[in-house]
Amino acid sequence: MTDFEIQRRLRDLRLPVEPSHDLWPGIATRILAAEAVAPVPAVRRRRLPLALAAGVAVAAVAGVLSVALQRQPDPQPLVHGEATGLPGIRGVELDRIPGNDPRLAGATLVIDSAQQQLEQALEQQPEAVFLVGLLNRTHAQRMKLERIGAQAG
Template identity: 40%
Template sequence: MNEFEWRRQLRELRAPVTPSADLWTRIDAALEPAKPAVRSSARPGWLLAASFAGLSLLAVGLSLRQDRLPAASPGSVAATQAPWKPGDPRLAGAAIVLDAADLELKQAIEQAPHSPALQRLLSRTRQQQSRLRQLDQQAG
């Protein structure tokens, strides 16, 4: 078989092919149920009442939780601590990154105050900031 025969066979593959038997009649027959299901009129009312009760409980729970959360103003976290600037310019980039990480972790902790992972990350960030301050004191 040469290249011309391969190309001819590829062109034949592009031609539309009609199936030998109509498949839709068998598909329709398989999808139709044997007998129609009888619907109970009491069930939808019960489901509607249960869903309304569940949504009411959810709304009450969310409103109670919202009342317990402290109101955070947009500048409350940023106003608590001014960023530290090292005297050595080689440490300035690291100081900026650590200050940004500290700020982001404080904001995340406001959202999830009981997260041990966030507390550990904040502790590590503050250790790194302390180490950076020590390096700045040693350098200058």
């Protein structure tokens, strides 16, 4: 076989080829046979009542827990300049909170902690440029927090 014949046969492969007989009757019988064998799945209508019952149960539990948490007394009395009134945040001085807004106490506490940790890490690794970048970002976050406090106050 020469190169010319190979190229001619390859060109002939690009042309559409019609099957020798009609394929659709065989396909149609297979589809009908598969539909007759496959059972139709039963429609489940039980899911909606169960979902509604679960939703009501979750709402009831959430309501009971919220009432129980509201009635729970505060374990430590608030001292002026020491606590912010937010649960779980103690020891933040009111003069460190931007604008004396107790809602910003949590963010102030996190930023102070991050700044202290970054300064300690810089003492251990003074050539770490990425720590300086993180410290700069922390200062930028503190400035943003102070702007928010000034707008709120």
